[in-house]
């Protein structure tokens with residue numbers, strides 16, 4: 025290993041967020057203001073010197089004095105007492121509205137963004153409908169039919185505000201759902217609900233906090249506005265009501281507008297500033313990795329037509345009957361322009377025996393990852409997948425339900441990705457990310473999972489497993505992160521491991537170590553392995569057989585020795601020439617362990 029854990033494990037993300045927030049003086053001031061208002065509102069009964077509705081006609085419009093710190097209004101009521109009770113009403117109104125908006129908007133946004141199926145369509149339609157309703161008219165109808173109680177009014181406003189949170193949540197989820205660590209969580213066999221609540225909700229939290237604090241402020245303004253317009257309950261002391269009454273005596277006592285006006289302004293301002301400061305503190309943890317998987321797929325576009333009919337190539341078609349993984353005529357297509365289809369995997373057939381390593385090679389965009397994700401059942405919903413056969417032992421993969429595939433992923437087939445850092449969730453410790461899937465998949469307790477995780481980390485060459493378990497991904501080097509992912513992939517003893525260019529993103533000095541580790545683990549556990557790679561040198565070192573892909577087709581498939589000794593297909597020859605330009609062919613070198 026080239027690097028060690030770089031910071032103390034206790035210096036976790038939560039602590040860093042708190043510290044970052046604490047370093048923002050404006051955010052801290054806003055938090056202090058909000059906290060003070062909350063305390064005043066909660067203890068209004070104890071703090072208010074008078075009953076807020078106590079009318080004393082002998083004491084109307086008194087200026088501030090020792091008896092009445094903020095004076096009295098036109099009915100002789102104590103302004104300070106009404107202000108304190110009004111804070112309670114305003115905060116209650118905001119809480120009801122934001123609570124309703126979050127309840128209606130966030131879960132629906134999470135599901136719509138993550139599943140992107142019929143639910144997305146229905147939820148969007150409902151959001152559009154709600155947004156098109158004239159809010160004031162709806163509120164007037166609600167108040168006239170249900171009365172001026174705080175709850176029905178604010179619940180209605182919350183429902184009307186929920187499309188805003190729905191759209192925000194949905195768009196964040198759509199951006200993050202193709203992140204590699206979400207794929208990794210899927211591969212480890214976690215269900216959608218767990219992925220949403222564990223990995224996606226934490227990303228939504230930052231933008232949601234900003235918007236929620238804004239909606240909270242809006243709730244206070246709208247509720248005060250309704251009271252101001254006379255839609256409130258006159259027996260309920262409120263800032264809006266106070267403002268309305270102050271306007272009636274504006275010429276005699278203009279100072280009466282100051283207290284409620286300042287209270288509304290200060291609270292709303294503090295909410296907005298607090299939300300923005302929180303977002304800053306939360307947001308800086310997330311890199312700009314959003315959509316990396318998408319970028320990776322998009323960059324692979326635009327390839328030449330293959331020049332040879334696949335059926336003529338030896339070993340390309342017929343899968344062995346006793347093979348662990350058997351694929352016949354796998355096709356993956358995507359909707360193209362208009363009614364056209366864009367085929368990206370075009371009827372490939374391959375097999376992998378137990379304990380065998382198959383190298384899947386080909387240039388960028390040839391369909392290697394699409395084939396891998398097709399096997400794992402992780403292609404995007406718009407992909408159309410078909411095959412005459414796709415089985416893993418006794419399990420049929422093609423046409424299997426998401427639930428069946430989920431049961432296989434992590435336990436019988438596992439995945440090691442290309443970019444280790446993006447495949448680890450930055451919000452959780454390595455220990456949590458290793459033990460949770462094990463507990464879920466193997467049904468073991470926390471202590472056993474922790475022990476297993478430590479042993480696995482030790483096995484994959486992590487020098488201090490206990491310390492690494494407590495570390496967050498950003499505290500690891502790329503090589504260590506990849507070892508952690510390898511440990512996670514083999515943690516439930518899979519029969520098939522798919523390693524998708526597992527060393528491409530790593531420093532050259534650790535590439536060989538990681539490949540050796542994969543090969544050792546594969547041998548120890550007699551796992552079948554598909555190694556996706558561009559690199560024929562890696563194929564020569566590790567693989568037993570190799571399938572060469574070009575533009576969605578396997579153009580040549582045979583034993584590594586034979587392929588290197590006598591490549592049949594011009595594309596294979598070209599790949600070999602490119603790889604071995606400056607090197608003596610491996611097929612002509614003396615073999616070490618029998619691989620070549």
Ligand SMILES: Nc1ncnc2c1ncn2[C@@H]1O[C@H](COP(=O)(O)OP(=O)(O)OP(=O)(O)O)[C@@H](O)[C@H]1O
Pocket residue numbers: 320321322323324325326358366368386387388389390391392393394395404
């Ligand atoms: N969601 C998608 N919609 C349409 N086309 C896609 C989608 N995802 C991938 N493709 C296309 O599928 C083809 C094969 O992509 P794939 O990622 O399997 O290539 P690859 O051989 O793994 O390349 P690389 O080595 O760069 O990862 C590419 O042309 C790519 O543009």
